[in-house]
Structure formats: C-alpha cells, structure tokens
Amino acid sequence: MMRILGVFENVSKVVWKVLNKRCNMNIISMDIILIFVFAVICAGLVEGTCPSTCSCVDNSSGSHVNCNSKYLGRIPTLPNDTYHLNLHNNNISTIKAFAFMNLPSLRNLNLNNNKLRSLVSYTFINLTNLNALYLQSNKIQLLERNTFINMTKVFYIYLQGNNISDIEEHALGNLTSLTLLRLTANPLNCDCSIFAFWSWLIERSSKYYIGSSATCSNGTLVKSLQSAVLDTCHPDNCQCFNGGKCVAMGYELNCDCIGQWTGTFCQESQCTSYDCGFGDCYIEPVNGTAQCLCDDIYVNFCPGKLCNFYYKVM
Known part of the structure; x- marks a missing residue:
C-alpha cells in the first residue's frame, strides 16, 4: 500500500x-x-489488489501474498507483480490451464496440502521466473502432457506424498535448471506407460536429486528399471493403422482399434473374421460392431436361404 x-x-x-x-x-x-x-x-490497479481473505506485503521484489489456511476452493485473483504466493493448506481441488498466466514475476509457489487431483496441460505456463514449486500432500494422480512447460528457471519441484500413478510424455518438459525433483510416496505405474518418464530420468541420471526417490507401486526404483525390459515399450515398436492407438499392456504396446477395424495393427476389418453363414457382414456405423444382413434383417448369423421365411413367421 x-x-x-x-x-x-x-x-x-x-x-x-x-x-x-x-x-x-x-x-x-x-x-x-x-x-x-x-x-x-x-x-x-483493479486487477492488482490483494485478495480480501489473504495478507500481502509489498517490497522492491513485488507482492508477497499469504493465503495460508484460508479455506480457499480456487486460485484467487492476484496482484500482477506477485513474487511469492503461499496457498498452503486450502481446499483447492482443480487448477485450470493458464491459471498463473498473468504472474510472470512469480518466484515461489506453495500449493502444499490442498486437494488437487491432477495437473492439466499448461497449468504453469508463463512462469518463466519460478524458482521453487511445492505440491506436496495433495491427491494428484496424473501429470498431463506439458504441465511444466517453459519453466526454464525452476530449481526445485516437490511432489511427494501424492497418488501419482501416471506421468505423460513431455509432462516435465525441458526444465533446464532443475536440480531437485522429489517424488517420494507416489505409486507410479511401471508398465510401458512409464517409458517416457523413465527415459527422461535416464537422460538426467548424473543429477542424483532428480527423481532418485521415484518408485513403482511395487517398490522398485524407477531409475533401476533396465533398458532391456523396456525395449518393447519404445514407441517405434508400435505402429497402428486406421485410427488405432498404442496402449500399454504390461511391458508391451498393443493397438487399441476403433470402428470396424481389428487385428494386431488395426488393418483388418471385423468382417474378415466374422462368420455370417449365408448372409452378408455389415459394420454397424454407430459402435463399429459387425452384424449379419440376412434377407433385409440384421441378425448374428444367417443359417440359410429359408432364414427370411423363418424370421417373418416368428
């Protein structure tokens, strides 16, 4: 003031x-x-006022905003020059993408002990000056792609004590200044879905404090997983056609087909292996399932030429 x-x-x-x-x-x-x-x-200064439920102290660095234990359910409107933001011990369950877009000066962000369930893409975009991010003791299960994009000056990220099972590819981005990433007490899913995060960790293996405590749900350290085991998980080993997507099935990648397509690589029509007897195979357009067309009637199987008479009588 x-x-x-x-x-x-x-x-x-x-x-x-x-x-x-x-x-x-x-x-x-x-x-x-x-x-x-x-x-x-x-x-x-209309958009730069201190939230009514919080306390703010201004100095040459910017605004230090303290919203500790204020029962907040969302991120409040904050001064544009916010330098330090303490949202510890609130009831915040979701953070929208671009939520901190107007806080380019932010250096420290504390979101410990909230009720966050996931971190969506572009949650922390534009926080190019952030040094430390605290997300301990939430209920986070998923880190989506590009969650921490462009955070080039962040040194510390604390994520311990969550329920993180999946970390999508490129969720952690480049993070060129990162020296410490804490993931203790998170039940990471260590099937093929861990491959992208495992590769990211291996590239930074010389930095001991980056993900060194990350463990699989069975207690195995992620960094200790062997490349020989994960070779089958490499995306180059999975190519799906006709809109199919590669999905992790244990330590293998399989194609999840859509519409009428089936087979190992989603190249076979369901009608290829569907026996309709004396009828014609037909792919139902809504759910993509195969049916048999028997004398203008859709059935599971056409037993012969008399099927039309049979169904009319019935």
Whole structure:
C-alpha cells in the first residue's frame, strides 16, 4: 500500500508541474488533479489488489501474498507483480490451464496440502521466473502432457506424498535448471506407460536429486528399471493403422482399434473374421460392431436361404 501511495504522490506532482508550466492552469485546484490521478492509478490497479481473505506485503521484489489456511476452493485473483504466493493448506481441488498466466514475476509457489487431483496441460505456463514449486500432500494422480512447460528457471519441484500413478510424455518438459525433483510416496505405474518418464530420468541420471526417490507401486526404483525390459515399450515398436492407438499392456504396446477395424495393427476389418453363414457382414456405423444382413434383417448369423421365411413367421 505504501508503494502505491508513493507512486500516487510522485505522479501527482509531475502532472501539477506540467499543467502549470505548459498550460498556465492555475485555476485548476490541486485537489481536482489529485482526484484525477488517483482515479487513473486505481483503474490500472483493479486487477492488482490483494485478495480480501489473504495478507500481502509489498517490497522492491513485488507482492508477497499469504493465503495460508484460508479455506480457499480456487486460485484467487492476484496482484500482477506477485513474487511469492503461499496457498498452503486450502481446499483447492482443480487448477485450470493458464491459471498463473498473468504472474510472470512469480518466484515461489506453495500449493502444499490442498486437494488437487491432477495437473492439466499448461497449468504453469508463463512462469518463466519460478524458482521453487511445492505440491506436496495433495491427491494428484496424473501429470498431463506439458504441465511444466517453459519453466526454464525452476530449481526445485516437490511432489511427494501424492497418488501419482501416471506421468505423460513431455509432462516435465525441458526444465533446464532443475536440480531437485522429489517424488517420494507416489505409486507410479511401471508398465510401458512409464517409458517416457523413465527415459527422461535416464537422460538426467548424473543429477542424483532428480527423481532418485521415484518408485513403482511395487517398490522398485524407477531409475533401476533396465533398458532391456523396456525395449518393447519404445514407441517405434508400435505402429497402428486406421485410427488405432498404442496402449500399454504390461511391458508391451498393443493397438487399441476403433470402428470396424481389428487385428494386431488395426488393418483388418471385423468382417474378415466374422462368420455370417449365408448372409452378408455389415459394420454397424454407430459402435463399429459387425452384424449379419440376412434377407433385409440384421441378425448374428444367417443359417440359410429359408432364414427370411423363418424370421417373418416368428
């Protein structure tokens, strides 16, 4: 508040001098000018006020916002120059993508002991100056792709004590300055879905404190998983056609086919292996399942030429 008043006072003096010197407007009272300048400043600070439930301290670095234990259910509107943000011990269960987009000066973010269930893509985008991120003791199960994108100055990320089972490819991005990543007490799923994260860790194996405590749900350290075991999990070993997607099935990647397609690589029509007897195979367009067309009637099997008579009688 003192910083705002200081700016207000300085701007007021400048405006008064300019008006006196250039316009010779002595008839304009200082009070009117003060009101005008104050209104302009306030208009520019509408989105930069301290949340009513939190406490804020301003200094040369920016605003230090403390919202510890305020029963908040969402991220409040914050001053644009927020430097330190403490949201510890609240009831925040979701954070929307781009939630911190207008806080480029943020250095420290504490979200410990909330109720977060997942971190969606682009949650922390634009936090290019963030140094430390605390996400301990939440209920996070999934780190989505590009969750920590462009966080080039972050040194510490604390994620211990969550329920993280899956970390999608590129969830952690490049993070060129990262020196510590804590993942203790998270039941990571160590089938083929761990391959992208495992590869990311192996590339940084020289940095002991990056993911060294990450463990699979069976207690095995992720870093100790052998490349020979995960060779079959490499994406290059799985190619699906006709819209099929590679999915992890243990330590293998298999194709999950859609529509009428089936087979190892989703290249076979379901009608290829579907026996319709004397009828014609037909792919139902809504759910992609095979049916038999028997004399204008859809059935599971056409026993012969008399099927039309049989169904009309029935």
